[in-house]
Amino acid sequence: MDNRAGEMQVFLRVVETGSFSEAARLLRMTPSTVSKLVARIEARLGVRLIERSTRRLSLTTEGRLYYERSQTLLHNLDEIERELSEGAATTGGTVRVNISVALGVLGLEPLLPEFWQVYPNIVVDLSLSDEIVDLYLDRTDVAFRVGPLPDSGMIARRLGTARRKIVAAPAYLKRRGTPRTVDDLAQHNCLGFNFRRSAPVWPIPESGRIVDRAVRGSLLANNGETVRHMTLAGVGLARMGDYHVRADLAAGRLVEVLADVVESDEEQIHAVFLGGGYMPQRVRAFLDFAAPRLQQFLSAGEP
Numbered sequence: 001m002d003n004r005a006g007e008m009q010v011f012l013r014v015v016e017t018g019s020f021s022e023a024a025r026l027l028r029m030t031p032s033t034v035s036k037l038v039a040r041i042e043a044r045l046g047v048r049l050i051e052r053s054t055r056r057l058s059l060t061t062e063g064r065l066y067y068e069r070s071q072t073l074l075h076n077l078d079e080i081e082r083e084l085s086e087g088a089a090t091t092g093g094t095v096r097v098n099i100s101v102a103l104g105v106l107g108l109e110p111l112l113p114e115f116w117q118v119y120p121n122i123v124v125d126l127s128l129s130d131e132i133v134d135l136y137l138d139r140t141d142v143a144f145r146v147g148p149l150p151d152s153g154m155i156a157r158r159l160g161t162a163r164r165k166i167v168a169a170p171a172y173l174k175r176r177g178t179p180r181t182v183d184d185l186a187q188h189n190c191l192g193f194n195f196r197r198s199a200p201v202w203p204i205p206e207s208g209r210i211v212d213r214a215v216r217g218s219l220l221a222n223n224g225e226t227v228r229h230m231t232l233a234g235v236g237l238a239r240m241g242d243y244h245v246r247a248d249l250a251a252g253r254l255v256e257v258l259a260d261v262v263e264s265d266e267e268q269i270h271a272v273f274l275g276g277g278y279m280p281q282r283v284r285a286f287l288d289f290a291a292p293r294l295q296q297f298l299s300a301g302e303p
Helices: 004-017 020-027 031-045 061-086 101-118 170-176 182-187 224-232 242-251 281-299
Strands: 050-052 057-059 092-099 121-128 142-146 154-168 190-193 201-206 209-214 237-241 255-257 266-274
Touching: 004 020, 004 031, 004 057, 004 061, 020 031, 031 061, 057 061, 092 101, 092 281, 101 121, 101 142, 101 224, 101 242, 101 281, 121 281, 142 281, 154 170, 154 242, 154 281, 170 255, 190 224, 224 237, 224 242, 237 242, 266 281
Parallel strands: 092 121, 092 142, 190 237
Antiparallel strands: 050 057, 142 266, 154 237, 154 255, 154 266, 201 209
């Protein structure tokens, strides 16, 4: 029978007491049994964890790592058992969440009523913004981000892919004509965003590489919903994630253009959160609930 968790508990008690005999006394075991258990761990791992001397015990580098990781694992086991024994209803606190406007409105908000049925004592402090926030400075627990991630000490959990599509309302295409080539974009009102770069460009895959196409338009917005609303109103063309315009395309309110010309254009979507072994239970509960459901939401549009 695999009893590595029990062995870890013995090892932690040896480290904390600094003595095989004292650990044995507290655990109601014999010192020889405790010593054999530690030796068994070392033999299985193939490394020395504790340097033994007549005066004291000291941890090796590997021993320190094993001690810290064992603490984290046993703490997580305790959290799981506590949650199951006490029930999810006892988990409480506030989870600060940042998410883009479109993904928040279409993907996350519909999940919240069910989430509160399971975790009625968790408060979700929700901020919808297409701007990139600093989790440390903004005291954010979880951020859902579209696009490339910068190198940082944060942990990222991949949720899915957003495929960018160029879309327009039928009324706009009837009035201005349908673009047939990428070069035709120069003759159209291309709606864009003001949070990515000062000069409005659309990064469009061409011949296996990304080309920044300069476009012009009458709107630069800081969120995708505003761009979508103006596109539905027939103001111009927009380049948007498929999950954002999925329902509009299905209903015929928007039409995709240049699909046979522009190569697949994708951006990854991640849940980003701060690392550390002792993630608050409220944050873990929110992530474990929301992440798989958002994955399902995003994959619904995949071919």
